[in-house]
Amino acid sequence: MADTKKVVIVTGATSGIGEAVVTAFGAAGASLVLVGRDPERGKRALRALENVGCVATLMLGDVADPSFADRVVASTVGRYGKVDVLVNSAGTIRRGTAVETSDEDWRQTFDANVSGVFYFSRAAVKAMRGTGGGSIVNIASNVGLVGCTNLAAYCASKGAVVLLTKAMALDHAKEQISINAVCPGAVDTPMLVSAHNEPVTADEILQRNIDSIPQGRVATPSEIASLTVFLASKEARHITGVAIPIDGGFTAG
Template sequence: MEAREGARRAGVVMAENSAADGESPVAIVTGAASGVGFATVGRFRARGTRVVAVDRDADAVALFSDDAGVAVVVGDVAEPGTADRAVAAAVDGFGRLDVLVNNAARFLLKPLVDTSLDEWDGLVATNVRGLFLFARAALPAMTAGGGGSIVNVSSISGLVGLANQVAYGATKGAIVAFSKALAIEVAGAGVRVNVVAPGTVDTPFVRVPLRALPDPDATMRAIAATHPLQRIAQPREIADAILYLASPEASFITGTVLPVDGGYTAQ
């Protein structure tokens, strides 16, 4: 009852008996209602990990309502209160915090000279400020529990130069630099920090911006052809990489960037 009341005060929606699985690990996943985030929640739950699913879409509440091992926090990752509520959901609701997956992001496909200040600020707020807020909020709970794992989702756009992605690529490159520095800073506290850098993934995140083009399907086929494996990734393939880096199987890995890109960055 105390755990549920703490979660209620934090503004968190939880299913009944959410602490029934006792001492199983607890992860926070941002951008959890679709694409890679949704697949990541599913993979964690398949492993028995309890999840705090964070998304700005209020429909996420209904999406996870049947799973007692998922608490939902609705909010913008760029707002400090969202990170605080998510950590409270993990600690007060589930009793611990072991993993943070910073996945929430915005995308922009536009030449730099056509990019507005509002678009730039929006990308930085979600993709970089959100990362900072959630890592800062999560670290005390992780270190109090003896350690943990942070997995930040970047992109091939943060590793190589891509036209019309200057603003987006800048935020994704910032994730790489942030993660490497943080990995060194918190290694002594038993917290590992790593990055997954996906190639193109078949999600609404990618498909929605393409709708404005004359032939979205042809564009998607052309994008697939730029990857040596001649296809784009499915969300679960990225989720599996996240799951690995978050797991004990990756216990000696920190400060690394794992491209999951069908060979794109090997060219």
């Protein structure tokens, strides 16, 4: 269970894992700043939180813009007085081998998946230093640990997130800032079946993923959110610099 009254920024907050993370922190009593790009999804997410009595605000922009990251953190501190937790959940996927990956696909993947994590984490650390510490949880991927076919840019970007997590955890451990990565495998979100070039159905893609997982199922977004909330809790304060697979045993083989 997360500590109540935390102030939490979540990027990629309006869909998939990010939306589940927002719901979990909201249920634990946190004040939330939702970061996203889609105004309609953002408004729906805000309404859902307001309906359960959660204090939340929405900021729209591009996570790969360093000035936007600075504005979000500054606004959060101005409104709530602090930042306790940052969850970097925003991300994108481009499928293909290195030969099939265009320059633009490579750039967009790293902008969203790596630069966004870096800019928001840098801004959050500066704020957390002034209030005695905090927690950063980066949503990486198990394919940033072991690799995967047909995902060259995505694997490289998530591997970068894992090592950025470890480097920053070492740099800021004495400042009581814990920094960890959650590494999901296949999760039942729209991203799982997106951006496939081959003519396959969503059901076929889902079954293909299920067949590759020792537990025989894909994760739910709420399972990823539960681990994320735990890593930001006081019970996990001695955990830092780790990248935890949550993939039904996929990386154990």
